[in-house]
Amino acid sequence: MARHPLRFSLPVALGLLAACGGSSTEPAVPGGIVLSTASLSFSTVGATQQLSATVTDQAGATIASPKVAWSSSNGAVATVSGTGLVTSKGSGSAVVTATAGAVSATAQVSVTQAPASIQPVAGDQQSANIGQAVATPLTVQVEDASGQPVNGVTVDFAVAADQGTLAASSAVTGADGRATSGFTPLGSGDITVTATVDGTSISTSFTETGVSPFTIELMFLTAPTAAQRQAFVAAQQRWQGLIVGDLPSVQLSAAAGQCGTGSPAINRTVDDLLILVTLEAIDGAGGVLGSAGPCFIRNGSRLPVLGIMKFDVADLDVLENQNLLKTVILHEMGHVLGYGTIWTDLSLLADPSQQNGTDPHFTGAQALAAFNQVGGSSYSGAKVPVEDTGGEGTADAHWRESVFGDELMTGFVDPGVDPLSRVSIASMADLGYTVNLQGADDYTLSPALRATARGPRIHLEKDRLSLPLHVVDETGHVVRVVAP
Ligand SMILES: [Zn+2]
Incomplete structure (x- = not known):
């Protein structure tokens, strides 16, 4: 009997409770909302940060597990999940809003992608003939610390001026984080192209190879040191980058001694020039440093097939210490190629001083034009x-030192940089070579500049080697011998 009143009075009791709530325990309604932070910043995309909202009721008490809706003003910059997890999507600004009932709060989101790395994605390790663009443009990708591409970043491309030209010295990354530049090699051998995120030290590099159809082969008759070999190879590659036209191969047959005392017999096909190199004790440091010149030349074009470079090892050590080894070898290799050594044979030398001339000069039209271009148009001689x-x-085998100063192909080596000018390269075109004038060093005839930069010079005494010139046809048959 005692249980019945309870059973029937329960709905009545619930009705009483609801009626009483209207005055002392009305339902919690969001009256305030505060976010865990008012601003978020990201330096990468794809990163997340958690926002949380504290919601209070009309009495200022915190509501446990409030119902909050989240939204972003710009989904391209940042998105937000239903639990307040913010994900960066791209550089820019956005506002994230949290709403509970009639109240809301916002947080500013700023995404500034910081470049963290750069790497080649296309165009590395290509080869192209000198003067011809590589097939695939050099392309880098810039990424942030999360490995995501960075849009709108300037990338600077750079290469040594005598080694190549770039279609764009700088380019801006696209949405894929990529920037691109075309490239044309001007030097032979491996060429380094760097790509750097502008204003930073974040960089990478490409290795491209310039190929010259003109091939110089070195045959060391005595073993060079590693440093000497490196200098010879550097000079070989420089000339291959400056002379870029193939010559007919020659089936060479040279007897021992025909390319100077002690030269070996040579029986082989030469394409395009074979240079014998001997490093020997001549007269100690100072005096004669070395000499170089051709000994076999092609019938018709008169361009050398075989030549020799001889150096005094005592002088090479001195040059190496002065950092002039490559400079001098580059100069001497020019003589083997014909500079100053086949001028007379090609009737390109007028008024030679050794035959009582008073104003010896080189008469090639291309060298003359280049001379005028570098400031020689007002020269009166x-x-x-x-x-x-x-x-x-x-004398009679070099540019005139008093006019050309520190240019490489005078008979004197100047300390510091000895530029190989377009005049020298154009003179090789006058000999009959196909040349790459863009590979020339910067050079102007500037007496004022030269006068201030003089230190002790090294006289390349007797460095033009005058050997009998064996004129051969393509089968190697010696047509005639021109006395030195
Ligand atoms: Zn010389």
Whole structure:
């Protein structure tokens, strides 16, 4: 009997409770909302940060497990999940809003993608002939610390001026984080192209290879040191980058001694020039440093097939210490190629001083044009002026030092940089080579500049080697011998 009143009075009791709530325990309604932070910043995309909202009721008490809706003003910059997890999507600004009932709060979101790395994605390790663009443009991708591509970043591309040209020295990354530049090699051998995120030290590099159809082969008759070999190879690659036209191969047959005392017999096909190199004790440091020249030349074009470079090892050590080894080898290799050594044979030398001339000069039209271009148009003497001092081997075989100063192909090496000018390269075109004038070093005839930069010079005494010139046809048959 005692249970019945309870059973029937329960709905009545519930009704009483509801009626009483209207005055002392009304339902919690969001009256305030505060976020865990008012601003978020990201330096990468794809990163997350958690926002949380504290919701209070009309009495200021915290509501446990409030119902909060989350939204972002710009989904391209940041998105937000139903639990307040913010994910960065791209550089820019957005506002994340949390709403509970009639109240809301916002947080500013800023995404500034910081470049963290750069790497090649296309175009690395290509080969192209000198003067011809590589097939695939060089492309890098810039990424942030999360490995996501960074849009709108400037990338600077760079290469040594005598080694290549870039279609764009800088480019801006697209949405894929990629920036691109075309590239044309001007040097032979491996060429390094760097790509750097502008204003940072974040960089990478490409290795491209310039290929010259003109091949110089070195045959060391005595073993060079590693440093010497490196200098010879550097000079070989430089000339291959400057002379870029193939010559007919020659089936060479040279007897021992025909390319100077002690030269070996050579029986082989040469494409395009074979240079014998001997490093020997000549007269100790100072005096004669070395000499170089051709000994076999092609019938018709007269361009060398075989030549020799001889150096005094005592002088090579001195040059290496002065950081002039490559400079001098580059100069001497020019003589083997014909600079100053086949001028007379090609009737390109006028008024030679060794035959009582008073103003020796080189008469090739291309060298003359280049001479005028580098500042020689107002020069009043006969052009292009050739050395009239220094004795046999220096005079009549080099540019005139008093006019050309520190240019590489004078008979004197100057400390510091000895530029290989477009005049020298154009003179090789006058000999009959196909040349790459863009590979020239910067150079102007500037007496004022030269006058201030003088230190002790090294006279390349008797460095033009005058050997009998064996004129051969393509089968190697010696047509005639021109006395030195
Ligand atoms: Zn010389």
